[in-house]
Amino acid sequence: MRRLAWSALLIVLVIFLTFLVFYELPSADPAQLRAGRLATPALVAEIREKFGLDRPFYEQFWIYMKSVVTEFDLGYSYYKNVPVREEIFARLPASISVAVGAFVLWLAIALPVGILTALRPRSRTDRAVTGMTLFFLSAPTYWLGLVMLFLFARDIGRFPLVGGAGTYVPLSENPKAWFESLILPWIVLAFGFAGLYARMIGENLREVMALDYVRTARAKGLSERRVVVRHGLRAALTPVVTLAALDLGFLLGGTILVETVFNIPGVGRYAVEAIQNADLPAIQGTVLFGAIFIIFAVLVADILYAVLDPRVRY
Amino acid sequence: MRVPGQRGAVLALIAIVGVALLVASSGTGAQHKRGGTLILLSAGDVDYVDPGQAYYSFSFQVLKPVHRALYTIPADVLTAVPDVAAGAPKVSGDGKTITVKIRRGIRFSPPVNREVVAADVKYAIERAFSVSLANSYAVAYFGVIAGSPATPPKTPKPISGIKTPDKYTIVFKLKEPSGAFVDALVMPITAPVPKEYAAKYDDKTTTEYGFHQVATGPYMLANDSSGNVKGVGYTPGKLIKLVRNPNWSAKTDFRPAYLDGVEVREGFTDSSVASRTILNGGADQNADFGPPPAIIKQVTTTPSLRDNMYGWPLGTTYVGLNTQKAPFDNLNVRRAATFALDRNAMRLAYGGPITGPIATHFIGPDFAGKGFEAGGGLEFNPFPSPNFSGSVAKAKAELKKAGFANGVYTGPAVTAVVSNPPITVNQGKVLAASLAKIGMKVNLKAVTTDAMYTKFCGTPKNQPELCPSVGWLPDFHDPVTLLYVTFSGKFIPESGNVNWPQLNDPKINAAMEKAKRIKNAQARYTAWGKIDRMITLTAGAIPLQWTNTLNLVSDRVVVAKMKDVQGQLDLAFTSLK
Numbered sequence: 001m002r003r004l005a006w007s008a009l010l011i012v013l014v015i016f017l018t019f020l021v022f023y024e025l026p027s028a029d030p031a032q033l034r035a036g037r038l039a040t041p042a043l044v045a046e047i048r049e050k051f052g053l054d055r056p057f058y059e060q061f062w063i064y065m066k067s068v069v070t071e072f073d074l075g076y077s078y079y080k081n082v083p084v085r086e087e088i089f090a091r092l093p094a095s096i097s098v099a100v101g102a103f104v105l106w107l108a109i110a111l112p113v114g115i116l117t118a119l120r121p122r123s124r125t126d127r128a129v130t131g132m133t134l135f136f137l138s139a140p141t142y143w144l145g146l147v148m149l150f151l152f153a154r155d156i157g158r159f160p161l162v163g164g165a166g167t168y169v170p171l172s173e174n175p176k177a178w179f180e181s182l183i184l185p186w187i188v189l190a191f192g193f194a195g196l197y198a199r200m201i202g203e204n205l206r207e208v209m210a211l212d213y214v215r216t217a218r219a220k221g222l223s224e225r226r227v228v229v230r231h232g233l234r235a236a237l238t239p240v241v242t243l244a245a246l247d248l249g250f251l252l253g254g255t256i257l258v259e260t261v262f263n264i265p266g267v268g269r270y271a272v273e274a275i276q277n278a279d280l281p282a283i284q285g286t287v288l289f290g291a292i293f294i295i296f297a298v299l300v301a302d303i304l305y306a307v308l309d310p311r312v313r314y
Numbered sequence: 315m316r317v318p319g320q321r322g323a324v325l326a327l328i329a330i331v332g333v334a335l336l337v338a339s340s341g342t343g344a345q346h347k348r349g350g351t352l353i354l355l356s357a358g359d360v361d362y363v364d365p366g367q368a369y370y371s372f373s374f375q376v377l378k379p380v381h382r383a384l385y386t387i388p389a390d391v392l393t394a395v396p397d398v399a400a401g402a403p404k405v406s407g408d409g410k411t412i413t414v415k416i417r418r419g420i421r422f423s424p425p426v427n428r429e430v431v432a433a434d435v436k437y438a439i440e441r442a443f444s445v446s447l448a449n450s451y452a453v454a455y456f457g458v459i460a461g462s463p464a465t466p467p468k469t470p471k472p473i474s475g476i477k478t479p480d481k482y483t484i485v486f487k488l489k490e491p492s493g494a495f496v497d498a499l500v501m502p503i504t505a506p507v508p509k510e511y512a513a514k515y516d517d518k519t520t521t522e523y524g525f526h527q528v529a530t531g532p533y534m535l536a537n538d539s540s541g542n543v544k545g546v547g548y549t550p551g552k553l554i555k556l557v558r559n560p561n562w563s564a565k566t567d568f569r570p571a572y573l574d575g576v577e578v579r580e581g582f583t584d585s586s587v588a589s590r591t592i593l594n595g596g597a598d599q600n601a602d603f604g605p606p607p608a609i610i611k612q613v614t615t616t617p618s619l620r621d622n623m624y625g626w627p628l629g630t631t632y633v634g635l636n637t638q639k640a641p642f643d644n645l646n647v648r649r650a651a652t653f654a655l656d657r658n659a660m661r662l663a664y665g666g667p668i669t670g671p672i673a674t675h676f677i678g679p680d681f682a683g684k685g686f687e688a689g690g691g692l693e694f695n696p697f698p699s700p701n702f703s704g705s706v707a708k709a710k711a712e713l714k715k716a717g718f719a720n721g722v723y724t725g726p727a728v729t730a731v732v733s734n735p736p737i738t739v740n741q742g743k744v745l746a747a748s749l750a751k752i753g754m755k756v757n758l759k760a761v762t763t764d765a766m767y768t769k770f771c772g773t774p775k776n777q778p779e780l781c782p783s784v785g786w787l788p789d790f791h792d793p794v795t796l797l798y799v800t801f802s803g804k805f806i807p808e809s810g811n812v813n814w815p816q817l818n819d820p821k822i823n824a825a826m827e828k829a830k831r832i833k834n835a836q837a838r839y840t841a842w843g844k845i846d847r848m849i850t851l852t853a854g855a856i857p858l859q860w861t862n863t864l865n866l867v868s869d870r871v872v873v874a875k876m877k878d879v880q881g882q883l884d885l886a887f888t889s890l891k
Contacts, residue, residue, distance in 0.1 A: 029768035029769055029773075029809070032767075032768035032772065032809055032810050033764055033768055034448060035448050035450060035810060036361075036369050036448070036449070036450025036451070036810075039448065039450045039453075039810045040453045040466075040807065040810075041807040041808050041809055041810065042464070042465045042466055043445065043448055043453070043466050044809050044810055046445040046448075046465075046466055046468070047445065047448055050445060050519060050520075076520075080359075080550045081520040081521075081522070082544070082550065087550070090545075146584065146586075146587070149587055150590075155590075155591050155594055155595075155596035156587065156590040156591055156594050156596070164587075164591070164596075165582060165584070165587050165588075165591070166355075166579050166581060166582060166591075260583050260584075261584060261587075263579075263581040263582055263583070265549075265551060265552045265581060269551070269581060270551065272583075273358070273359070273551055276358075276762075276764075277764070278764060278765075278768075
């Protein structure tokens with residue numbers, strides 16, 4: 001209960017800070033933007049009143065918080081005059097598709113590679129993983145995305161294999177096209193994480209495999225496979241789970257760069273558009289969703305932690 | 315009109331090649347075929363899909379084949395012709411009454427379906443004055459209509475100066491004669507809107523008519539049976555889908571309307587990826603962004619790609635000097651800054667000669683025959699310097715006249731607020747380096763383009779001494795749209811100011827008011843040309859370039875008679891091979 005209360009307080013704090021940043025930094029004037037270049041001052045003043053922008057900071061903040069808490073109403077976009085909640089929900093499936101797909105891919109790569117490097121330290125595999133990790137972590141996502149597009153996208157790639165930028169279609173409409181359109185974004189996101197996670201899993205597993213209880217397990221005559229999977233990996237994965245849950249929560253809040261490069265209409269791209277248009281309700285909405293995802297991910301991580309490690313109790 | 319963000323930053327064209335391309339493309343005599351769906355790529359979204367709200371060249375391109383205005387400028391020409399109007403407007407002897415007859419037989423798209431009448435045009439203009447729509451230009455261009463509200467009503471209210479004596483006649487009573495009013499009838503707020511259908515959407519705090527709109531042109535935004543377009547023909551930030559309007563009749567229109575439909579795919583923020591997609595045939599034209607330098611180089615140096623690019627001269631960029639604030643409240647200091655500025659380096663920072671000729675006044679060559687020559691054409695250059703690289707000697711002579719000993723500025727540093735894309739930041743640096751040569755220290759402040767306009771350069775109380783990243787596109791083809799709101803002392807509001815020099819010269823103001831009332835078009839253009847010279851001589855703004863826009867088209871597009879007044883594809887004239 002106390003944990004939930006802290007989470008709620010954290011969300012309020014995030015919203016407050018976003019409000020504060022928006023008001024204090026020299027972003028554009030939303031009323032003026034809405035009114036346009038040739039608008040009269042009377043029109044700007046009317047718009048300011050209409051959106052409540054003429055009210056004091058604390059009053060605007062209170063009205064917003066009340067709507068969020070009582071109705072989960074995130075307000076209307078100043079720029080497009082559409083409900084922000086509706087816009088975010090419409091874009092969530094795309095962000096979830098990118099994040100979850102990348103998450104599955106990076107774990108699918110990281111787990112076997114991590115185990116392999118732990119069991120064969122300083123082998124060629126181990127060195128290759130280290131090199132790949134360094135490369136993918138050093139390569140900026142934006143650059144890597146463009147390289148992938150120029151190499152493999154069907155419309156502009158040198159080796160046209162899969163869908164490129166702007167080809168995303170929802171899973172419900174066409175599963176094959178959905179899958180094809182997301183292969184490159186998944187690879188771009190997953191490879192960096194996969195290298196890092198493979199190294200983490202490898203290091204943790206190596207340490208665990210040197211512990212006494214693993215030696216005891218072996219002495220009891222258990223098969224090596226059982227020793228590694230049931231005794232070694234379970235313990236080695238515990239710290240990784242926390243990090244993975246946090247990373248997934250972060251990605252669900254919007255994979256801004258990948259969505260931008262590959263023109264995927266997700267929450268991340270919506271956030272970028274909102275910032276460009278000084279659209280405070282949309283900015284608040286995307287920040288709020290991001291915060292909720294991360295806080296939820298932390299809770300899930302805590303639960304998984306307890307499942308994986310019976311010593312942990314909350 | 316607002317300059318599209320990225321296009322404004324990457325405007326590009328070899329002027330001579332561009333003109334050659336224009337000429338060549340007009341004379342290809344290519345055969346137009348019917349059918350096909352044209353695909354446009356854009357980085358961002360249109361500002362609005364409601365014709366009463368839209369004020370952005372990208373929006374105009376998409377909405378022009380959907381909403382027919384009273385008059386329009388067809389592809390490849392710069393002269394307005396009747397559209398919803400049945401003929402030329404009839405102007406009374408005192409210039410204060412304009413009568414327009416409406417063409418019969420134009421029908422609204424489903425679900426309205428009925429014939430367009432004069433009252434629909436009346437309502438369309440009235441609604442534009444309400445806060446519900448918050449149209450930007452209604453007051454500036456249509457505020458001359460008698461009875462138009464000084465304070466915007468929350469929702470549309472009747473305007474006494476617009477009468478509809480019968481179903482097919484609309485009469486505008488003006489407060490004073492206005493030659494430009496007739497030219498402004500091409501603006502999309504004159505596109506008919508059916509009151510009995512739209513009022514329920516307009517009566518909301520912010521109109522929702524755009525999401526339920528009905529069309530009069532050959533195309534409409536795809537909708538469902540109730541007329542809703544949101545999520546069907548328009549998904550903000552993602553897709554705009556135009557389909558044929560089943561109620562459009564070729565008998566009432568001069569547009570060929572070759573295409574079956576148009577798709578605007580949005581979110582292509584990387585101009586390199588988008589440009590390559592067009593060149594590779596994955597899409598047909600760039601909408602709101604310019605091709606990046608690498609693509610321009612590739613196209614201009616590859617003969618087989620020559621037909622994939624065309625250009626169009628449009629708009630003027632300049633440095634605004636705050637004439638209400640020291641030191642630029644002094645004419646000689648302004649003249650000194652103008653002489654000192656290395657305009658050639660400014661153009662190089664912007665992209666070089668490919669981005670258009672260096673401007674020496676404000677009405678550009680795209681207004682040939684409409685004020686450009688009267689403004690001095692290419693000969694009028696009151697601040698000459700070798701190769702436009704600036705003349706420190708002349709600048710120092712001006713500073714001496716301003717009272718600075720030795721011709722070196724010794725006053726406090728000045729601030730320049732620039733828009734933050736690298737191109738405009740570099741231009742700011744060039745400006746700072748130029749003014750440093752005469753002893754003037756410039757503090758550069760880079761902010762987002764919107765913040766630059768709304769918080770600094772467009773708000774007189776916050777306005778810095780220099781605004782080097784400003785410019786203006788014409789709304790229609792009358793020089794009043796280039797010079798009036800941007801240099802008249804009558805237009806310096808507390809916010810949203812576009813008279814960036816805050817120029818308030820009584821002689822210029824009076825000349826403008828007089829020019830606006832001239833009925834004869836040629837005489838009016840000449841008058842504005844002379845005003846252009848007067849403005850240039852105040853040195854309130856330093857003209858930088860008569861910029862050119864550059865567009866890419868795919869191999870599928872028939873490159874003949876298809877460019878609208880903004881240089882984009884006129885979608886109702888474009889066809890696919």
